[in-house]
Amino acid sequence: xxxxxxxxxxxxVSAEPAAQKKSRIVWFLLLPxxxxxxxxxxxxxxxxxxxxxxxxxxxxxxxxxxxALRWENYSEVLSLYGxxxxxxxxxxxxxxxxxxxxxxxxAYFIGVRLRPYPLWQSLAxxxxxxxxxxxxxxxTVAWKQLLADEGFIVGTMKAWSILPPDTHITGTAVSxxxxxxxxFIPFMTLPLYSSIExxxxxxxxxxxxxxxxxxxxxxxxxxxxxxxxxxSGTLLTFIxxxxxxxxxxxxxxGSTSTTMIGNVIESNFLVLQNYPHAAxxxxxxxxxxxxxxxxxxxKSGTDxxx
Amino acid sequence: MNKQNLPEDPIIRELVQxxxxxQISRRALLGGAxxxxxxxxxxxxxxxxxxxxxxxDISDSxxxxxxxxxxxxxxxxxxxxxxxxxxxxxxxxxxxxxLVDVDDNNSYFxxxxxxxALGQDxxxxxxxxxxxxxxxxxxxxxxxxxxxxxxxxHANVVxxxxxxxxxxxxxxSLPWQGGFAGLVYNSDLVTxxxxxVADLWREDLKGxxxxxxxxxxxxxxxxxxxxVDITKFTADDxxxxxxxxxxxxTDGYIRNIKGNxxxxxxxxxxxxxxxxxxxxxxxxxxxxxxxxxxxxxPDSGGTFWNDTFxxxxxxxxxxNAEKLINWYYDPAIAAQVAAWxxxxxxxxxxxxxxxxxxxxxxxxxxIFPNADTLSQVSIFRSLSDAEExxxxxxxxxxxxx
Numbered sequence: 001x002x003x004x005x006x007x008x009x010x011x012x013v014s015a016e017p018a019a020q021k022k023s024r025i026v027w028f029l030l031l032p033x034x035x036x037x038x039x040x041x042x043x044x045x046x047x048x049x050x051x052x053x054x055x056x057x058x059x060x061x062x063x064x065x066x067x068a069l070r071w072e073n074y075s076e077v078l079s080l081y082g083x084x085x086x087x088x089x090x091x092x093x094x095x096x097x098x099x100x101x102x103x104x105x106x107a108y109f110i111g112v113r114l115r116p117y118p119l120w121q122s123l124a125x126x127x128x129x130x131x132x133x134x135x136x137x138x139x140t141v142a143w144k145q146l147l148a149d150e151g152f153i154v155g156t157m158k159a160w161s162i163l164p165p166d167t168h169i170t171g172t173a174v175s176x177x178x179x180x181x182x183x184f185i186p187f188m189t190l191p192l193y194s195s196i197e198x199x200x201x202x203x204x205x206x207x208x209x210x211x212x213x214x215x216x217x218x219x220x221x222x223x224x225x226x227x228x229x230x231x232s233g234t235l236l237t238f239i240x241x242x243x244x245x246x247x248x249x250x251x252x253x254g255s256t257s258t259t260m261i262g263n264v265i266e267s268n269f270l271v272l273q274n275y276p277h278a279a280x281x282x283x284x285x286x287x288x289x290x291x292x293x294x295x296x297x298x299k300s301g302t303d304x305x306x
Numbered sequence: 307m308n309k310q311n312l313p314e315d316p317i318i319r320e321l322v323q324x325x326x327x328x329q330i331s332r333r334a335l336l337g338g339a340x341x342x343x344x345x346x347x348x349x350x351x352x353x354x355x356x357x358x359x360x361x362x363d364i365s366d367s368x369x370x371x372x373x374x375x376x377x378x379x380x381x382x383x384x385x386x387x388x389x390x391x392x393x394x395x396x397x398x399x400x401x402x403x404x405l406v407d408v409d410d411n412n413s414y415f416x417x418x419x420x421x422x423a424l425g426q427d428x429x430x431x432x433x434x435x436x437x438x439x440x441x442x443x444x445x446x447x448x449x450x451x452x453x454x455x456x457x458x459x460h461a462n463v464v465x466x467x468x469x470x471x472x473x474x475x476x477x478x479s480l481p482w483q484g485g486f487a488g489l490v491y492n493s494d495l496v497t498x499x500x501x502x503v504a505d506l507w508r509e510d511l512k513g514x515x516x517x518x519x520x521x522x523x524x525x526x527x528x529x530x531x532x533x534v535d536i537t538k539f540t541a542d543d544x545x546x547x548x549x550x551x552x553x554x555x556t557d558g559y560i561r562n563i564k565g566n567x568x569x570x571x572x573x574x575x576x577x578x579x580x581x582x583x584x585x586x587x588x589x590x591x592x593x594x595x596x597x598x599x600x601x602x603x604p605d606s607g608g609t610f611w612n613d614t615f616x617x618x619x620x621x622x623x624x625x626n627a628e629k630l631i632n633w634y635y636d637p638a639i640a641a642q643v644a645a646w647x648x649x650x651x652x653x654x655x656x657x658x659x660x661x662x663x664x665x666x667x668x669x670x671x672x673i674f675p676n677a678d679t680l681s682q683v684s685i686f687r688s689l690s691d692a693e694e695x696x697x698x699x700x701x702x703x704x705x706x707x
Binding site for chain 1 (some may be wrong): 562
């Protein structure tokens with residue numbers, strides 16, 4: 001079937017059957033992807049929705065629930081963990097801004113300044129990706145050691161009176177946001193680079209010729225042209241950061257006062273075995289991110305950029 | 307759902323149970339579609355009503371045994387073999403598969419509970435979990451009762467562990483290794499020793515305290531410090547202790563509440579003291595090369611926990627599992643294991659055997675505690691399912707801040 005289909009080009013005499021065959025091939029080629037989606041996305045999602053409405057029958061053992069329509073699960077998790085949800089989005093937003101502030105100049109440097117030196121450019125890109133060669137769990141644990149109370153960094157900061165003597169960094173919001181930003185900088189930098197790299201420098205020359213200052217040139221030319229990179233970079237950082245449960249976990253950079261939604265879901269799922277609460281929290285997280293992201297994409301008018 | 311008696315024949319019985327389970331899921335779908343009325347009728351058939359039947363024993367025809375245990379919990383040589391287990395195979399002809407499957411009581415439970423509830427084989431014939439979890443399994447009828455003829459060494463279990471509230475006489479569980487939860491402090495950086503829970507709230511340790519995320523150990527130590535007997539505490543006692551933990555977290559005394567990874571905080575010296583497990587401190591000090599961290603049982607008392615053998619209901623190799631347990635209740639074998647794992651051994655006579663291996667080891671109170679040491683610790687009482695749900699949720703509430 002596929003052989004005959006390929007023998008007919010788009011310019012074939014009988015246009016319609018060829019198109020039909022072609023569309024069948026398209027479906028055939030899509031099949032693995034569709035099967036994958038149904039098996040590993042749609043099915044778990046349906047199961048999640050059902051689980052989120054389950055209830056524990058009277059006298060049930062731990063972790064035993066029956067199917068029901070218990071909408072209270074949602075109101076319960078919202079009242080129990082509303083603070084954690086807000087905290088997650090605040091942390092994720094702060095980490096995204098920090099990653100942008102660090103990633104943009106970095107991507108600009110690699111994409112524009114290093115443009116005449118392709119070798120250095122490639123090398124710099126490899127360096128951006130280099131952290132991925134080591135598991136991010138290990139790198140996060142390493143930061144925990146580096147930022148430890150008796151470590152060099154905190155010791156020096158205390159000696160120079162940058163930090164008051166009885167304060168610490170690990171286990172605070174500072175270390176969690178730092179960890180999130182650190183872990184997601186490559187996800188921010190790479191999309192930024194790919195759009196900055198395409199920036200036509202002649203436009204900047206032109207704006208200079210027209211007496212635009214450096215700031216005006218940036219605002220009127222560089223920024224709008226690199227917007228696609230900013231949008232995809234911030235999305236790639238914000239979405240996973242909001243659901244991250246490693247950095248904020250007490251085992252890594254966080255403590256009991258920095259727990260995010262991911263930690264709440266983990267604890268409900270693995271320790272309390274309160275699957276309905278874990279599932280409804282997951283769905284709330286998904287919808288909140290969906291709403292925030294659509295608002296963001298809509299606001300920046302970037303439908304065509306994605 | 308109607309409660310009909312299940313047939314006696316195990317195979318037919320299982321088939322009926324399967325059919326019923328399928329029925330539930332079909333109805334469950336309807337419940338999802340049509341609302342609460344059907345869900346309520348489902349609620350009536352809460353699982354766990356029928357008594358489970360132990361699997362038929364095929365030990366005679368299948369000389370193997372699968373043993374699920376925690377990491378670093380059995381003697382191991384440089385080649386990765388387990389000398390005492392190899393000796394067991396040589397002595398009995400039973401091939402033992404040692405599975406390091408248990409990393410956490412809760413997550414192991416979550417993994418196997420559905421099979422257990424149906425009485426199916428979970429792929430392990432002997433499992434070692436912590437006592438509170440063992441108590442949960444026994445409550446649900448998920449374990450098989452021992453045939454003591456196969457475990458003559460049953461008589462060697464130490465008296466203090468013979469009659470726990472969940473299994474008097476140890477008819478379906480036997481301790482594997484145990485340990486204490488107590489206090490620790492970094493003797494390099496903390497000049498004044500920590501001897502009581504109150505010492506943890508000294509100003510020089512503020513913000514440098516780590517406590518365990520294992521509810522029974524942290525709350526056990528805290529309740530003892532409030533003068534409560536943890537072998538028979540009330541809900542009020544529990545909440546009083548929890549309130550103190552929460553207040554200490556809020557006021558910044560307790561820096562973190564964690565599981566096994568608290569040892570990283572001790573090593574990085576973020577935490578200078580805390581409530582911890584004895585075995586880990588032995589290991590940390592071995593790595594440091596000297597007794598850098600001092601483990602202390604608080605004057606008000608510490609907790610004593612045990613990881614405990616049991617045979618899951620669906621295991622078809624119970625006799626082999628019993629022979630395995632019997633093997634490790636031989637004092638000479640128990641001493642060999644103790645010399646490697648550094649936890650409290652529950653076998654009478656192992657102390658005398660350990661003197662032969664290494665007299666210093668035998669005197670280590672964290673491995674072979676004497677009566678005096680044991681008088682300073684107590685075992686957290688068993689909780690009912692309802693209490694477990696309630697207390698755990700309250701404790702997680704503090705953990706999640």
